[in-house]
Amino acid sequence: MAITRPSATQIRELAAGLHMSLSPEEAAAYRALMDASFDAYDVIDALPDYIPAVKYPRTPGHRPGPEENPLGAWYWKSEVKGAEHGKLAGKRVVLKDNVALAGVPMMNGASTLEGFVPAADATIVTRMLDAGATIVGKATCEHFCLSGGSHTSDPGPVHNPHRRGYSAGGSSSGSGALVAAGEVDLAIGGDQGGSIRIPAAYCGIVGLKPTHGLVPYTGVMPIETTIDHTGPMTARVADNALLLEVLAGPDGLDPRQYAPQVAPYTEALGKGAKGLRIGLLTEGFAVPGMQEAVADKVRAGAARFERLGATVEEVSLPAYRLAAAVWQPIALEGLTQQMMVGNGMGFNWKGAYDVGLFDAHAGWRGRADDLSATLKISMLIGQWGLTHYRGRYYAKAQNLARQVRTDFADAFGRYDLLLCPTLPCTATKLPEAGAPLEEVIARAFEMVASTSPMDVTGNPSLSLPCGLVDGLPVGLMLTARDWNESAIYQAAAAFEADGDWRGF
């Protein structure tokens, strides 16, 4: 099939949309000079796509009914068996539903994408299968991953395994809930503003946002390249380190991976916390909405590290607060441009594109009223920044992000780890269907000031359960210099070995 050539009239319409005025004669003259370009499009159109081959057989699986899905945490169940042997042999893994599993539906929490079936596996899927894992399905996630609650997914809300009717945290909501409920051994999450660490904290599990670019993002639906991360969510620290060992390293297809530095993460386990230099991040205890009981649990966790032989001292890092502000233009203008205008992945980078996602996701324009409230408000702010201010605040925020990174790097000259609460609060009540807009937005965004700074800096950052407040888990956040996930695992494993956090 040949590519459709525009008529001279269509050329005039295109020109008008691009702020050019062409006379009918000019339009016809330009049109007459376009054939070589469109012939090239015909060449592209005639060829098969060039994408990674699917290595392990699978069947499409099924969407579980309510009896099989009490928490609402499953989007899809399907079984893909990996290699016979390997580091993950015998482990059952669930993927956040923004990770492509070829042949299995993916809707990324959004009805506008429902029906889409990816043609290729994400790099991390192939790596886990090569390591012997069994992939058991897709976990519900928030509408295009744009909420820290678990109430904006079109498949429905996800309940916290610790308390029905309460948020599991998002946007990797189903991943957090299924690990906490013991339905899977391991989960994959994604984090642009906190979406791995938030559900980890609310659900009482271990969630790592790796250093930006350590784990290939290829085949995972982006929000914004410079803050996109994917990473492991597990019940225990050792499993987290083991899974990261399988996930980490360049794939040659992801523009986020400049020069990732991989390490043998499981070797950090069992080394104890003695000698680790921990900075207690002052600003991290003063985020909006900080609950004293949560801060106290995290301070008690810091004291525990001291007893375990680490040095702990308070450190002020004003850049942490600035980073939360810097996150806003980057996330909001960036997502509007890349995820929405750019049909899911955006343009201007080398690597593996999901052509089917371009086709399927472009359809949001015909149903924009069905987008979530969180995405609508984000796009409205982002579009205002892009049009009224020509994107200058995105550009300036990217520059200030470099300054923030320098300040963080300075702190990591003095401390191996920064410690603060993952979030200001424990899990909140799920908004009821039809809840006021104000509540829907608040439950989605009230916690991002704590976690989003590390998406801006790119530093590895992990949420570790450190106790219960009124029966709900509290997360303690450990952040390290780039590529030093090992220090985080060393500390977290020592903390975990010191006793069951449910009793702290």
Ligand SMILES: NC(=O)c1ccccc1
């Ligand atoms: N995808 C994210 O990390 C996110 C988290 C919270 C709010 C918005 C986005």
